[in-house]
Amino acid sequence: MIAAAPGLMTFITVFVLAGFVGYEVVSKVPSILHTPLMSGSNAIHGIILVGTMLVLGQAHGPAQMTLGFLAVVLATLNVVGGFVVTDRMLHMFKAKPTDRKRAADAESTDGPSGSGSSAGSGSGSGTPS
Amino acid sequence: MSRATATDLVYLVAIVGFILALKGLSSPKHARLGNLVGAGGMLVAVAWTFSLPAVYSHTRNLVLIILAVAIGAVIAIPAARLVKMTAMPQMVAIFNGVGGGAAALVSVTEFISVPGKSLAIYKICEILFGVLVGSVSLAGSSIAFAKLQEIMTGRPITYPAQQPINAAIGLAIVALLIVTVVTASTTVLVIVLVLSLVLGAIFVLPIGGADTPVLISLLNAFTGLAVAASGFTLDSTLLIVAGTLVGASGTLLTRMMSQAMGRSLPNILFSAFGSVVTASGEGPDAEGRSVRSGTAEDIGVLLAYARKVAIVPGYGLAVAQAQHTARELADALAARGVEVYYAIHPVAGRMPGHMNVLLAEANVPYDQLEEMDDANQDMATTDVALVVGANDTVNPAAKNTPGSPIYGMPIINADQATNIVFLKRSMRPGFAGIDNELLYDPKTTMLFGDAKDSLSKLVAAVKAA
Numbered sequence: 001m002i003a004a005a006p007g008l009m010t011f012i013t014v015f016v017l018a019g020f021v022g023y024e025v026v027s028k029v030p031s032i033l034h035t036p037l038m039s040g041s042n043a044i045h046g047i048i049l050v051g052t053m054l055v056l057g058q059a060h061g062p063a064q065m066t067l068g069f070l071a072v073v074l075a076t077l078n079v080v081g082g083f084v085v086t087d088r089m090l091h092m093f094k095a096k097p098t099d100r101k102r103a104a105d106a107e108s109t110d111g112p113s114g115s116g117s118s119a120g121s122g123s124g125s126g127t128p129s
Numbered sequence: 130m131s132r133a134t135a136t137d138l139v140y141l142v143a144i145v146g147f148i149l150a151l152k153g154l155s156s157p158k159h160a161r162l163g164n165l166v167g168a169g170g171m172l173v174a175v176a177w178t179f180s181l182p183a184v185y186s187h188t189r190n191l192v193l194i195i196l197a198v199a200i201g202a203v204i205a206i207p208a209a210r211l212v213k214m215t216a217m218p219q220m221v222a223i224f225n226g227v228g229g230g231a232a233a234l235v236s237v238t239e240f241i242s243v244p245g246k247s248l249a250i251y252k253i254c255e256i257l258f259g260v261l262v263g264s265v266s267l268a269g270s271s272i273a274f275a276k277l278q279e280i281m282t283g284r285p286i287t288y289p290a291q292q293p294i295n296a297a298i299g300l301a302i303v304a305l306l307i308v309t310v311v312t313a314s315t316t317v318l319v320i321v322l323v324l325s326l327v328l329g330a331i332f333v334l335p336i337g338g339a340d341t342p343v344l345i346s347l348l349n350a351f352t353g354l355a356v357a358a359s360g361f362t363l364d365s366t367l368l369i370v371a372g373t374l375v376g377a378s379g380t381l382l383t384r385m386m387s388q389a390m391g392r393s394l395p396n397i398l399f400s401a402f403g404s405v406v407t408a409s410g411e412g413p414d415a416e417g418r419s420v421r422s423g424t425a426e427d428i429g430v431l432l433a434y435a436r437k438v439a440i441v442p443g444y445g446l447a448v449a450q451a452q453h454t455a456r457e458l459a460d461a462l463a464a465r466g467v468e469v470y471y472a473i474h475p476v477a478g479r480m481p482g483h484m485n486v487l488l489a490e491a492n493v494p495y496d497q498l499e500e501m502d503d504a505n506q507d508m509a510t511t512d513v514a515l516v517v518g519a520n521d522t523v524n525p526a527a528k529n530t531p532g533s534p535i536y537g538m539p540i541i542n543a544d545q546a547t548n549i550v551f552l553k554r555s556m557r558p559g560f561a562g563i564d565n566e567l568l569y570d571p572k573t574t575m576l577f578g579d580a581k582d583s584l585s586k587l588v589a590a591v592k593a594a
Contacts, residue, residue, distance in 0.1 A: 008251065011361055011369055018357075018370040022377030025148055029155045031389050031500070034382065034481035037154045038346050039221045040164050041378055044147050045353045046224075047171065047371040048231045049198075050178045051363050055238050056194050057184035064238050065190075069197050071234035076201025078228035079175075083168040084209035085220050086154075090161040092214075092489035 036089045043082025049075035132181075139177040140367040146170020147371050151378055174367060214487055215447040218479045219277035222345045225352055226270025232355035232372075233263030237322065239362050241315055252362065253310050259358035260318065261302065261325045266351040268329030273341050273348070276333075277479060283341075286334040295331055298324060332398075337534070339521060340397045342480040343386045347394075350379025389475040390538050420556065423574040425583065428550055429590020431574075432458075435512035435548075437468045439504065441541050442488065444478050445518015445553065449580035452491035455517060458584050459497065461591045470497050472504030472514070472541045474522035505542045514546035518580045520558065524565045534563060549573040552583045 029037055052075045056068030146166050153163015178184055185191045205224075212220050236259030240248070248256075275281045288294075302324050309317045336344050353375025360368025387394045432438055440455060459469045471493065477484035488498060499507065508514065516523055523543040526533040543549055549572050558564055567573060576583050 072197035
């Protein structure tokens, strides 16, 4: 079977290697970037647009034309929507000073827990005040 | 240089762009640049494709292609630009679904364009894989969209004999796949397509709303694989590589997400989450217990005289578009010398990282955001935990009730703060559909109402205090 398809082995090789690259390239992602990464890779598989264009370009007859046309519309939605949504998400992560406040925290939490609560005058919580 | 070589080179540039995009998206510094590089690679690949004879040789087909791209862009741009930040997850779901649909259609069209028996067996297998996975992704993503958009209930949907029925449909598909390979019959392929859509839907129905983000990530990886299958069908290295990149990175991302929720992937997919009955049926009846609700003035005073306040935001804050008002409250408190920080659960909102995006939109300073582990260390010394529209992410049942569907999920330990204030619309349980013990805790005060209104009242009360 494989002898009948000279290109097939090359494609399978490419497929396997791409799998490893995909796995390695995102090995460490902070949780705040999970959503943008999902959305960004969602846009990348919109590359199916290239495939749909080739198929519709060679389509004959109403059935193929209709299916191909629908495929191009859907793929365009995937590409355009995917990149625009991702860009909007990432727009929110403008460069900001990210000084970690852990050190500052360690010193400010001097008193025993809850001792400073001023809840007494408020809603009268169950805390001894 | 021949045109074919040039095409390969251009597509290689696009591939490098996609790899750099994924790399960039994995670090906060280069994320935006990464996305732009990916978009650039896409633009180059698509623009070059228009120069190929296969695309422009039939004028009528070329016109159709341009028309279809225009229609897609005209729908997608406003949809993606205008959608509220809170509705982002379902947009990602639906954009992913249509990609899967496109991949399935490519495979089907390729199948019917070649007369009957002349397709090699491995070609038929590639086509079937594309149809199967693409359709599952399309149907699954559509159901996920409907759940997140609240067109249908976010709770797990179960029906009698669910497992046997699903297994039967799965087996039927396998049998039909074999029949298609042997007969190369278009009719059978169409049946496979329809059954794959059904399979995608029933695969997603029993998965609870809170798990939907992990599910979308998984379906995203599926679409990547469907695109890779289309690449095999069309002999396109570009599609194989791009699809596989997404398939592999998406699988890894799915695992990282389920780890962030403290659950294994099989558990999310097949536990039908919602033996909800067993979870809510235990313990004392909710009706029999009292909750304490306070006035905005009382709570305002409590906050104003605290030393350290944790704001624990959840999806309720997002739907009420209250992130700006939350920042006003934090500013008012900070002006009085109260130390304020935001305790961010990794899956607060509807997706991992969703809440960071929303708060960043409201210009909340980065250094006030604390991730869950940091926040939990500070919680014991916190005077007031102000829970705004969150519920499941602070539910102690995740630690204390082994039978609970969310048992094992890491939570924000709001219960360790000296006082807890819940801003909630009602006593209704959260997205996961389970009762929250913390609401009945004697340390807890409720302030019922829309999160934005409640926060505005609190801002006024803090300023008056």
